[in-house]
Every structure is written in C-alpha cells, then in structure tokens.
Amino acid sequence: MRKVLLTILALFALSLPASAKIVDYIVAVVNGEPILYSELVDYAKENRIPDLRAARDSLIEKKILLTEAKEEGLTVSDKEVEEALKDFMKQGGFKTEEELKRALKAEGLTLEDVKEKIREQLLVAKLIARKVKSKVKVTDLEVEKVCRKEKSSSVREVYYIFTKDKGKAEKALEVLKAGVPFEKVAKEYSEDPITAKKGGYLGEVRKGTLIKPLDIAVWSTEPGRFNLVQTKDGYFIVYVKSQKSKGCDREKIRRELYMKKFQETLKAFIDELKKKASVKVYI
Known part of the structure; x- marks a missing residue:
C-alpha cells in the first residue's frame, strides 16, 4: 500500500x-x-x-x-x-x-x-x-499522406547465388530453369559461404539498400522469379521470393500525428508564456 x-x-x-x-x-x-x-x-x-x-x-x-x-x-x-x-x-x-x-x-x-x-x-x-x-487538428489528407508513404515502403524477401565464374553462373541458371529449388542450387553453386548454407537467403530488403546493380535487379524482377546480374565482383543470380507491403492503420497514424502536433503546440504555447512572464531566478 x-x-x-x-x-x-x-x-x-x-x-x-x-x-x-x-x-x-x-x-x-x-x-x-x-x-x-x-x-x-x-x-x-x-x-x-x-x-x-x-x-x-x-x-x-x-x-x-x-x-x-x-x-x-x-x-x-x-x-x-x-x-x-x-x-x-x-x-x-x-x-x-x-x-x-x-x-x-x-x-x-x-x-x-x-x-x-x-x-x-x-x-x-x-x-x-x-x-x-x-x-x-489532424486532417484525413494528412493521414492518407502518411499511409501512402508507409504502403510504398515495401520489402522483398531476397535470395542469391554468387560466383566469380561466368560459366558456373550460367550452369546454375540452367539448373534453376530445369525446376530445381533455388535453395538447393544455392547450397551447391554459391561461393558466398554465409548465404550458401542458408540456401542463398539474404533477408528482407528495402529499395536502395543494396549496391546499385543488385538493387536494380531485385526491384526489376517480379516476385517468384530470378535474374542474372553481373557486377565488378562477379555474377549474382538474384531470386525474389516474395514482396510484403506494410499495412496502413489509419487510426494509429491519426493518434501519432495528433500527439506530435500536440507536443509541438504545447511547447510553442509554453514558450510564449515564458516570454511574457516575470521570472527572476536566483540559483
């Protein structure tokens, strides 16, 4: 108590x-x-x-x-x-x-x-x-603006196979086209030891976070498909397994916008009061 x-x-x-x-x-x-x-x-x-x-x-x-x-x-x-x-x-x-x-x-x-x-x-x-x-006040237009931005920030689940040898890359591509699962091919052909043991899994990727050639390949490849891309380091077969779009909770966005505006308005109000107040400080 x-x-x-x-x-x-x-x-x-x-x-x-x-x-x-x-x-x-x-x-x-x-x-x-x-x-x-x-x-x-x-x-x-x-x-x-x-x-x-x-x-x-x-x-x-x-x-x-x-x-x-x-x-x-x-x-x-x-x-x-x-x-x-x-x-x-x-x-x-x-x-x-x-x-x-x-x-x-x-x-x-x-x-x-x-x-x-x-x-x-x-x-x-x-x-x-x-x-x-x-x-x-928080308008519907302000909520929708944030909502559109959140929806546009999609992520893609990306896998890849890396090799410095062009012939090896082309061979891996043939095997993939024959219907062998990407994860199995990655474990056998990829020269990247970290991703190879995970079946080529790179992770969930946002646009603009990879080096330019890979970023272009990832975001120009339809989910469920793979693509061969050459970089200065070697050859990548990029596989986009899926794409996820963030949902839009409008009520949550409205509350967050309101709280942000409230805090800003409250601070401005208190600052104005301080300007006109008579305050003498001794310590």
Whole structure:
C-alpha cells in the first residue's frame, strides 16, 4: 500500500513538508510568487528529477501555467475535485477517505494537500484544453499522406547465388530453369559461404539498400522469379521470393500525428508564456 501511495503522490506532484534542518530561501520568483528551496527539493524528489536546475525549470513552467489559467478566469469546482479524488483513491486502492487519511498521515501529508494539488492539475488541464488541444487538428489528407508513404515502403524477401565464374553462373541458371529449388542450387553453386548454407537467403530488403546493380535487379524482377546480374565482383543470380507491403492503420497514424502536433503546440504555447512572464531566478 505504501509503494502504491508514493507512486500516486508522485503522479499528482504533492508537496512534502520541508525538513526542519533545511535553511529556506527563495530560489526564484514567478509572476510575483516565490519558489522556496524546500519546495524545489521536494518537487525534484517527487518527480524524480536528479538535477535541481532541471527541476527548477519544470517548476517554473508549472507556476507560469497556473498563473495563466487564473488570468484566463478558469476555475475548478469542489465537485470536480471530489470526482478526481475518487479516481485518485481508486488508483491507490483506497476504499474510504479515512483509509486514505491514515496513509497520508504516515507520510506527513493531509487530505487537503491532495485536494489542492488535484485542483492545480485540473486547472492546468483546463488551460491546455482551451489553448492547446482546441488548436490541434489532424486532417484525413494528412493521414492518407502518411499511409501512402508507409504502403510504398515495401520489402522483398531476397535470395542469391554468387560466383566469380561466368560459366558456373550460367550452369546454375540452367539448373534453376530445369525446376530445381533455388535453395538447393544455392547450397551447391554459391561461393558466398554465409548465404550458401542458408540456401542463398539474404533477408528482407528495402529499395536502395543494396549496391546499385543488385538493387536494380531485385526491384526489376517480379516476385517468384530470378535474374542474372553481373557486377565488378562477379555474377549474382538474384531470386525474389516474395514482396510484403506494410499495412496502413489509419487510426494509429491519426493518434501519432495528433500527439506530435500536440507536443509541438504545447511547447510553442509554453514558450510564449515564458516570454511574457516575470521570472527572476536566483540559483
């Protein structure tokens, strides 16, 4: 229970009481609101940020977002907090508020601490919904563009027989045309010891990944057929066994595009807020 509680407290960024041994001082002031050293240390600990400067920057962003939410006139009702608290308790496996209170007390916290942090989280969420999420749109055209690109990135299952001797290559080609399985011919005729023992298997190949003569041969040969090609190193009989085209999961693509746009829009929004915010940093 204690481990679950600590995990959830970290999720909601609860402020632990500062140690009595810490001499408090102001590390930054955001829009007139001071951030104390003890608050910064607790924030870093709760959010598992080992670098205090990185934790400071993250906490400053949080303060800026809260200030903006208030300036936008956004509020969170007690009812909303209570509903979120129920979810909080459900995640932690707490059946009653009394049970939660006892667990919080053991950590030096109160139920009001939890409610206050829940209120802050909801406030920031409302701000992001209004200023960021409302601006993020993914069109069907954007989804189809990615879909076409994914479909075009086909792979071919390729085998080959390599020999430096032209006569040997032609003999192998005759045997293949007679109907002998490619794998058997490769093991007998190929001078490439690595692929020969695997029946000539090279692997799944994408266009443009092989040397030019082989690449041209692979992608100009219909699946199920083989082709003889000469290179500066010798002779290759290329066999394209099959071709696979990647499927197109449009909903997955839409989600990925949305998340990418959301992250970019959120960063731009926070950067703009930082420009107009009054921030003084002392460490």
